[in-house]
Amino acid sequence: MKKLLLLTFILGLFFTAHAQFTGGGLGGGPKKSTVTGRITATILDSLTKKPIDYATVSLVNAKDNKSVNGGVTDGKGKLTLQNVSPDSYKLMIGFMGYKTKSVLVTTTPSKPDNNMGTIYISSSENTLADVQVQGTKAVIENKIDRMVYNAEADGTNAGGDATDVMRKVPMLSVDINGNVQLRGGAVRVLINGKPSGTMASSVADALKMIPAEQIKSVEVITSPSAKYDAEGSGGIINIITKKSNAQGVSGSVNASAGTRQNNGAFNLTAKTGRLSVNTSLGGNFAYAQNSRVVIVNNTELSDGSAIYTSQDGYSKWSRNGLNGSLGVDYDFNAYNNISSNVKFNRFSNGGPGESDFLTNGFRQRNISDMDMTFSNMDWNVDYKKTSKKEGEEFSISAQLSRGRTPQRFSNTFIPQDSLTGTTTERNNTSKNNEYTVQTDYTYPFSKSTTLEVGAKGIFRKIRSQFDFSSQDFDYNQDVAAAYGVISFNLTKKIKFKGGLRTEYTTISFNTKANGIQKNDYLNLFPSAIISQTLKGNATLKLSYNRRLQRPGQNYLNPFLNDSNPINLQQGNPYLNPELSDNLELGYSTFIKGSVINASVFYRRTGGVIESSLTTTAANIPLTTYINVGTGQTYGFNIFGSYNPKPKWTLMSNFGLNTYEVNNKVANFNTGTFVNYNIFARSAYGFGKGYNFELFGVVNSPRRTYQGKTDAMIFYGASFKKDILNKKGSIGVNTLNPFTKDLHIQTVNNSITPTETVFQSQNIYYPLRSFGVNFSYSFGKLKFTEKKKIKNDDVKQDQQQGGMGGVQQ
Template sequence: MKKLLLLSFILGIFFNAHAQFPTGGLGGAAKKSTVTGRITATILDSLTKKPVDYATVSLINVKNNKSVNGGVTDEKGKLTLQNVSPDSYKLMIGFMGYKTKSVLVTTTPSKPDNNMGTIYIVGTENILADVQVQGTKAIIENKVDRMVYNAEADGTNAGGDATDVMRKVPMLSVDANGDVQLRGAAVRVLINGKPSGTMAASVSDALKMIPAEQIKSVEVITSPSAKYDAEGSGGIINIITKKSNAQGVSGSVNASAGTRQNNGAFNLTAKTGRLSVNTSLGSNFAYAQDSRVVIVNNTQLNAGGFNNISQDGISRWSRNGLNGSLGLDYDFNAYNNISTNVKLNRFSNGGPGSANYIINNLPATNISNMDMTRSNLDWNVDYKKTSKKEGEEFTISGQLSTGRTPTSFSNLLTSAAFPNGVLTASDNTAKNNEYTGQTDYTYPFTKTTILEVGAKGIFRNVKSQYGSSDRDFDYNQDVAAAYGVISFDITKKIKFKGGVRAEYTKIDFNTLTNGTEKNDYFNLFPSFIVSQTLKKGGTVKFSYNRRVQRPSENYLNPFRNESDQFNIQQGNPQLSPELSQNFELGYSTFVKGSVINASVFYRRTGGVIESSISPITENNITKVLSSFINVGTAQTYGVNLFGSYNPKPKWTLMSNISANTYEVTNNATNISTGTFLNYSIFGRSAYGFGKGYNFELFGVATSARRTYQGKTDPFYFYGASIKKDILNKKGSIGINTLNPFTKDLHIKTENNSINPLGTVYQSSNIYYPLRSFGVNFSYSFGKLKFTEKKKIKNDDVKQDQQQGGMGGIQQQQQ
């Protein structure tokens, strides 16, 4: 009841605030509405009265004589131009063998749609040059607070998935498992500005479920304004998907099959008048393959005693998933819109395994099995109101997210002392419910001076049920937030955007030893960006922001996962959030079609959360417990360099280099790790041979990755693909390969721990079968014009980058 009252109070404040602003806003002069409409027409031959298909049409603004839109007619001579702002235009219609015709057309905010009916064009014996109406969008765009990669403008993305797209995005690094980092730090991934239960469960799995053809663009927000939730020391990645805004029915089909995984996706949009319905279905199936893991644990207890446990085993891990969504969008009129969307996702991971052990010089064998299923539902409802004043907008959004993660495992350990075997088994069901209400208001005083204010409430509950026992974990986290952002031009070339966000967090949870515990805290998160436009299209900017990362379910759940009974995993509900301060200086320029983006940054993070190992003794055997702790304070210096160059019009070379230091000082001992260098390098070459053929090569290499207790050795992987446009460029077919000359990806990790109980040395060698070959097919039907709508965003929780599996062998199979 208290949550409902608090949510009602937050929304009530902004309903009342919005009521103070009459339509048009503070008496300002009415300007063009941001609501857009469409222009339709049918083009016929004046003599034969037959449709003129593939006639090119350009929409010219009468005031400045610039082309703002355009398209081609279909086989019935019909034309639809979407997203047309209210204004006065002229249609320029041209086709080979016809005289160019100009027709005046006007749309208004109260009547944004205009059906021009039938337009006749006259033939001529002279051949007319085609009217060019469609420009080429740049693959990389640099904006004041983000870098944008326009995936739809990159023809080599067909047949891949979101993981393949991410590897081409500036400043991002993607490892062999598909986990994404931004400048060496964890990053929050949103879809259309919203959090996703699928992303919260496993980022790498969720990215594999999104076909590349569905992605319109990827925004890399290194300096989020106060409007965003304050989570993410590295920043925010926002994946914007394609949505059809065409009248009638349109959609796409994508499928891929290969030696490692198979994907399928179907998308359909139906629109009539002001009602639009979007639906999608997707699936992912990965073949079960043997992965080898070799782990050695050496422990020396301070109370006396030495233990040595080594294992050499095989895990046959499989992964499959299903997802679906249904969305409705309706415009009541030119100024009021409501939309809703429901997304369902289900992932299943698991499989059998076997291992040979040497426990203090005594042999043993173990047969294991593990199953983990994640089911998530996200339901959003959004209302948006605009006015005649261009840029003024008021929104209210609500979101329900719920997830279930049942996990079970069993181990049968056999040795000379236990010839019949010792069976251990357990199960756990984690439940995550989240309710969110948000309201935002944007008011433009002028075209360049804009005020944004908003409030938000998030109410989370995480429960972990341990089989049939009464040892349940109950964790509640409520967040109330409000923000204000102002942006304006200091001069014609210098822009400023800054603000502050206030967040109050209320936490209570139960533990087995101390009963109910509480942890409430209040934080202010200021941020600002100053950018200056230089000569010849260059831009330089400086930014500062303060960020937070709260631990999510996987970090908090105290359930002991003993799928590897000698390497146990457990969450820590007493974790504190990370707090970071970020400074960035960046430069970007476009030179004759080439893109250069360079930046340097400094980040100071307190309460850094990392995995930690420690010894525990059970049944006279010392095992290794892996959990999470706040290890200390980190200072990070980094640089990022991205470049794209076209030696020839159809040949693109692209490279991204990221490097940052790693240095953490423990607050309790004042001991520092020392300073190390982490880096990653991505290189890509894409070439279009003509006739619809495109070929691509890419490679990724990383340095050793440091943590407070150890390091992971460097690794690399590479791939290639070729695709051919078919069916009048509505479809494509291609083949791809990953690590064709290397069967396994070897990942070696070493950790050393010294604590009051003793010392632990752990060495882990994973041989992950990465080599793969596959074929892909995609096909789009209907007229696809894409738009996006603002959605609610929850991006305040730190996500585990390897959440797909828990413990020993299973953790590495993601």
């Protein structure tokens, strides 16, 4: 009945908005000309007459100097700006190491298209004779509400997966298992602006499924508006995959081979007239390598006795995955579009292992084997309607996600001086089905005032089947949401955007042993951003938002994972979500070709979810999850990019945040600790298509309420050569070449009235790698005046995960 009411509410809002839309919008407002055209040009170096690729072009209204359109030039220096309304403009052309050039351009209703022909720009260097033009797309772009990391412009990514890419994104920190945090807070991960059911069980595992070569860019959104789902206490990460928007048949092929991992990716787009079809196929295979594991447990009981256990061994883990997609996009006319996309992923992880165990002097050997498979299918259908009024838009979307996570492991214990042992086997299959429907409507009252409204429903069913049916776990979660966002200009230089999102969540779960449990709650999520434009292209921004972090499938699943018999793991279905309030002050500027972005922030989080070390009735160490208490975080982040020469780019990011959790009921406080992360990169173009890059990442030690995890250091380099008229490239790369293994120690202490538990885990991950890579783009492209369809709607929530053994 509740699902029916939720669906009725959403569809009612949809039909109301649609009726208003077809009737001409929400009211008066200025009418825009229905005639639009395009502006084309070719940008060349004034001295060498060579094309300038990736030059930045902004179209500015000549009357009020406001930017209305923009883009970058392609490999031949060509530029096309679509959907330009008749008016007088200034074409502002800029590129690092060149003087900014302004060109007047006018379009009229009778002549909406204007071909500017060839435009020459000159170098800002005093001596031009020895200057070689080396066009390189900026790796980092700073925008008003997000920072964008252009992964395709970073040659050091070749041969890795999405986890390797995330480690180089400013403001993000990634632990050794691949769990991602944004400035110390949990994040929500989207793929092309939409969720993926692949992320539902474990973000860490899902990221390993995506080859780095398929990633175009990563957007880091620290201050999402109320239009976005409230999920993600730290913010949102949006992974954009490669896809062509040009007419014709085009595609790309990427392949890499190395000592650690092998990747392959193929993308193809066929676009003609109103119809576009795109497909992709990718795979990755990691060689089985030994990861050494050393664990020491010491449990002191209240009667004075102690239990000492230790493990010293290895897991020979291998990973392989396959992913693909098929999408169709069709424009009925200039104002109506429908699209559908199907994505699938399959990823297996595991392998054999051997360990020596010691328990209070009794020694035995364990021969283990584990197989964890993750598979998921996402199917999206989206309809979008625009109108003659520029900026007005209505959309309705639906998504089906179907995920399966079967796990199997076995342990054979052989006592010392014995030839035979005892074998135990465990199986657990988790099923996650999610159904989502969403509608959004945008109405511009004027050039500076815009209203956005929408509604959404999510229906989620999780079922976990164990070896013993009495332990089966059913979990149902339904979410109904509605939002409204208004944006307008307070003055010519001060802009405001604010809104409110409402989410009502109903939860029911059945652990069989304890019967059906229910938990319903209503949350309000306000958000506001005020920004001011300063002199010299500088911007000052102040933002506030409330966010939520629901526990993921791995956090909830009560399946007792005893794949490691002295380090048990189990989820907690009684977890409550985290609620956080975020306040941020940001500043960005451009100084003589340099980019500087700085921000300070404060976050207060109630119901912080963390892992907790305890013991079973048999005094075996058990790791589960609990709501620890209330956390407070202060921090800052500063990013800078500088070009000492046109061919040389330096960039760095430094982030710092505090960690403190207190619980008045339990009467404890962790004290205040400092976390930090550092990223640095240097890229140099030698000319003639030769490029060399270096990068390094440092993540400080991480604290929890019970313990500490060591710092992590990653570094690498790549050398790349453009070939086949810049349509292809070939290169070599390396990761941590001077360090065979990455040694990470995690220490936890748990003190209760009945016992004191100490646990030390030392894991040695084989990280050093060398590889070669090849990429090639093909197809003859032709750009047209077709109205671009763009969808950045958010569909459903994502979770972090990563329980279930050692991972490379």
